[in-house]
Each structure stands twice: as C-alpha cells, then as structure tokens.
Amino acid sequence: MHESCGVFGIYAPGVDVARITFFGLYALQHRGQESAGIATSDGKKIYLHTSMGLVSQAFTEEQLAQLHGHIAIGHTRYSTTGSSRACNAQPILVEGNSGTMGLAHNGNIVNSKFLMEELTQQGFSFSTTTDSEIIANLIISSTERNHVDKIRYAMRRLKGAYSLVILTKDKLVAVRDPMGVRPLCLGTIDGGWVVASESCALGHVGAQFIREIEPGEIVVINKNGVRSFTEESTRKALCIFEYIYFARPDSVIQGKLLYSARQAMGKILAREHPVEADLVMGVPDSATAAGIGYSVASGIPYCEGLIKNRYVGRTFIEPDQRLRDLGVKLKFNPLAETIRGKRLIVVDDSIVRGTTTPKVVAMLRKAGAKEVHLRICSPPIRHPCFFGVDMATRWELIAAQKTIPEIRDAIGADSLGYISIDGLIESVGLPKDIFCLACFTGDYPVEVQLEMDKLALEAIPSGSLSELGGS
Numbered sequence: 297m298h299e300s301c302g303v304f305g306i307y308a309p310g311v312d313v314a315r316i317t318f319f320g321l322y323a324l325q326h327r328g329q330e331s332a333g334i335a336t337s338d339g340k341k342i343y344l345h346t347s348m349g350l351v352s353q354a355f356t357e358e359q360l361a362q363l364h365g366h367i368a369i370g371h372t373r374y375s376t377t378g379s380s381r382a383c384n385a386q387p388i389l390v391e392g393n394s395g396t397m398g399l400a401h402n403g404n405i406v407n408s409k410f411l412m413e414e415l416t417q418q419g420f421s422f423s424t425t426t427d428s429e430i431i432a433n434l435i436i437s438s439t440e441r442n443h444v445d446k447i448r449y450a451m452r453r454l455k456g457a458y459s460l461v462i463l464t465k466d467k468l469v470a471v472r473d474p475m476g477v478r479p480l481c482l483g484t485i486d487g488g489w490v491v492a493s494e495s496c497a498l499g500h501v502g503a504q505f506i507r508e509i510e511p512g513e514i515v516v517i518n519k520n521g522v523r524s525f526t527e528e529s530t531r532k533a534l535c536i537f538e539y540i541y542f543a544r545p546d547s548v549i550q551g552k553l554l555y556s557a558r559q560a561m562g563k564i565l566a567r568e569h570p571v572e573a574d575l576v577m578g579v580p581d582s583a584t585a586a587g588i589g590y591s592v593a594s595g596i597p598y599c600e601g602l603i604k605n606r607y608v609g610r611t612f613i614e615p616d617q618r619l620r621d622l623g624v625k626l627k628f629n630p631l632a633e634t635i636r637g638k639r640l641i642v643v644d645d646s647i648v649r650g651t652t653t654p655k656v657v658a659m660l661r662k663a664g665a666k667e668v669h670l671r672i673c674s675p676p677i678r679h680p681c682f683f684g685v686d687m688a689t690r691w692e693l694i695a696a697q698k699t700i701p702e703i704r705d706a707i708g709a710d711s712l713g714y715i716s717i718d719g720l721i722e723s724v725g726l727p728k729d730i731f732c733l734a735c736f737t738g739d740y741p742v743e744v745q746l747e748m749d750k751l752a753l754e755a756i757p758s759g760s761l762s763e764l765g766g767s
C-alpha cells in the first residue's frame with residue numbers, strides 16, 4: 297500500500313533554499329519514490345528541475361546550483377494516479393494572467409474528471425495525466441484578482457484530498473483541504489519559513505516546528521511575513537493510515553508522536569487478542585513500534601525475527617504483481633536461529649490484498665517457527681481509498697471478500713487478530729470524528745459521497761484506481 301506524495305516549501309532570503317528543499321525531500325522519501333522535483337524563485341524568474349527516481353538520484357550539485365532564489369517548493373511522488381512518467385513529476389508550472397505559478401500536491405481529487413472536462417471546454421490543455429495540473433489550471437482559470445481569492449475559488453470547486461505548496465515569483469503558499477485528509481505543518485528556519493508534509497522533515501533541515509496547517513487553511517508567506525486565511529471546514533477527515541503506516545514514526549501529527557501511537561496499537565492488540573507464545577516480533581519497519589508495544593503489554597519477550605534489506609525501497613518499486621512477488625523475497629530475511637521451534641506473535645501494520653502476508657508467514661515457518669499468530673494494527677480493510685492511497689479496488693481487498701477465519705486460513709497463520717476501530721482510535725488518543733475511517737467502514741466523508749459512488753462503479757470492473765488521474 298502506498299501513499300502518494302510528500303511536499304516541502306521554504307521562504308528564506310539569504311538561505312540556499314534549493315539545498316534545504318533537497319534535504320527536506322530526502323526526509324520525506326518514504327512518501328514517494330518514483331520522482332522528485334524542486335522549483336525555486338529569485339523574485340524575477342522561476343527555475344525548475346524534476347527527474348524520475350529517488351531524491352538522491354534526481355539532483356546533482358550542478359542541477360541544485362541552477363535553482364536560484366529565496367523561495368522553493370519540492371515534491372516527491374509515488375504515482376497512485378497518473379502514470380509513472382517523467383512528465384508527471386512535480387512541481388508543475390502553469391502560466392496565468394498573474395504570471396507563472398508552481399504547484400506540488402499530495403492527495404487525490406475525486407471530481408477531477410468533471411473539472412478537467414470543464415477546463416478543457418474553457419480552452420485549457422493538459423500536459424500531464426495528474427490531477428495536480430487540474431488544480432493548478434483551476435486556480436489560474438479564476439477571474440479573481442489575487443492569488444488567495446483564486447485559490448479560494450479553486451477550493452470551493454475541488455472535492456477530495458489536497459495538501460499543496462504553491463510558488464509564485466514573490467510568495468510561498470501552503471494550502472490544506474477543508475477535510476485535512478493529508479498532513480501539512482509549518483516551521484521556522486533562519487528567519488524564514490518552512491512547510492512540509494511531516495514534521496520529521498523540519499527536524500532534518502534544522503527548522504523549528506510551529507504548528508500544523510489547519511484543514512481549510514491557506515497560509516501565504518512573503519516579504520511581509522505570514523498571513524493565514526480560512527475556508528470553512530465542515531467535516532474533518534484526517535487519514536488514520538498516517539498513524540498506522542504512512543508517516544514516519546518520528547513525525548508528530550495533531551500533537552501525537554507516531555512512534556507512541558504505534559506502540560499503543562500493539563498494547564491494545566495484546567489486550568484485544570491475547571495468545572500464549574514465546575516471542576513477539578514486528579514486521580519491520582512500520583510495525584516495529586507496535587510489536588514492542590505488544591511485548592510490553594503481554595510480558596512476552598520481543599525479538600527481531602525478520603531482517604529487512606533497507607536498500608530495496610520502502611515497499612515495491614513497480615506496482616505490478618510479478619514485482620510484488622519478487623519484492624517480498626528481496627525485502628526480508630528471517631533470523632532462523634532466533635525463531636526456530638518458537639511460537640511467534642507477528643505484528644504487522646495492515647493486510648490489503650493478502651498477497652504479501654502469506655509469503656511472510658511461509659518464510660517464518662520455513663525458518664522453523666512452530667506457530668505464527670498474526671496481529672494487525674488496522675481493522676479489516678473492506679473498502680477502497682479515493683484519497684490518494686494506492687490500495688486496491690474492492691474486489692482485490694481480501695477483507696472485502698473473506699471472513700476473518702477465511703483470511704487466517706488463506707494466509708496460513710495459526711490465529712489472526714485485527715485491532716478494533718475503537719482500539720485504534722484509543723491508541724491515537726484523539727476524537728474519532730476528526731478521522732477518515734472509510735476504508736474500514738465505507739463511510740466516506742459526506743461531501744464526496746456522490747463522486748465516490750460514481751468512481752466506484754467505474755473502478756470496480758477495470759482494475760486499479762491508479763488510472764483515475766491524480767497525484
């Protein structure tokens with residue numbers, strides 16, 4: 297399962313903003329590994345470099361040196377929507393009547409087809425297959441006179457998830473959709489300002505975290521400082537999977553350190569699904585903290601039973617089944633000496649299609665595990681995501697097709713226990729009504745229900761949601 301993108305922005309006169317953006321993106325690499333890009337402005341001109349590949353592969357010293365100025369935005373992308381092509385790398389630049397604008401986007405727009413048709417009729421053409429270009433064109437299509445009002449116009453038309461960083465010649469703008477599906481935070485650096493998808497990126501570049509950008513908020517940063525504008529937010533829908541899996545464990549979202557939330561998930565799993573065993577392990581790296589939590593709460597010793605090859609990317613480079621099959625072998629190696637003859641509790645973050653988990657269970661058994669009891673930090677995923685998570689169609693989700701005992705048998709575990717929705721909320725320690733839980737409940741945020749019904753009908757027979765356009 298992949299999240300779509302990471303975004304970063306900086307306004308800091310006298311600072312090498314391209315280099316700082318590079319390291320900001322480097323810290324956000326886990327949010328997307330297919331392409332990376334940086335756009336900068338020196339007040340007169342906008343400069344851009346994008347490339348396929350990891351952040352470390354996408355830039356050379358010479359290319360960074362060409363990105364002049366004191367304002368920058370950056371993006372690291374996983375192509376959940378829009379195909380994996382160089383032209384879809386971000387930031388993108390568009391020309392409007394108030395000049396050139398750069399934009400980078402994390403999320404997914406659910407009414408993008410409708411908006412694209414409308415913009416095409418108005419004479420706009422599209423050079424990418426991402427919905428980020430639709431957002432950018434929607435902003436510049438507005439007849440409003442200033443950028444904030446143009447963005448407000450677009451926000452009233454857009455439905456879905458979008459955390460944006462926008463660059464013009466003289467300002468940096470950060471925007472979070474009124475539901476606040478994807479995170480976005482604000483910090484300071486050397487008398488300037490930074491925005492990033494996750495707080496971990498601020499720490500890496502020596503910036504200080506100030507606060508999160510609120511759902512529906514537009515933050516404008518220019519030579520006059522920071523100004524904030526707000527669009528109404530009627531329904532909040534922060535993606536709970538940021539806590540389970542996507543965001544880095546050293547990030548803080550809504551005041552909660554993710555590492556602590558994941559440990560709490562493990563503790564609650566131990567309470568909800570106890571079992572006699574010799575050792576507890578977490579599937580590295582996303583379930584390590586939860587595995588430790590399970591061990592602490594149950595008193596069963598923690599061990600490292602699988603060693604992860606950290607140089608194969610976060611999950612799988614290409615989202616096709618053949619490479620997924622290969623990927624699990626490249627990714628883990630079991631520690632046979634540790635697990636041989638042992639009854640294992642294995643904590644993992646989620647089960648999506650149920651294609652990877654049986655291989656992990658089989659690998660542990662082959663290495664000598666006597667029993668494998670699987671504990672999962674997410675409730676069963678029964679509904680697809682329409683907000684930028686490359687999950688699967690409903691037909692591919694194992695929990696949409698099978699009961700829990702059937703899933704246990706299909707993955708070859710001795711027992712299987714999922715955290716409850718209430719247990720998950722308790723572990724995060726925030727009110728339930730601020731979250732999107734749609735992939736467990738099918739209760740999508742109200743504002744986008746009609747669009748999602750329509751997309752669901754289109755998506756189910758055809759396969760991947762990744763063909764629907766977006767970022």
Ligand code: SF4
Pocket residue numbers: 477534535536537538680681682683684685732733734735736
């Ligand atoms: S449907 Fe699931 S993965 Fe998608 S935004 Fe909602 S909680 Fe996150």
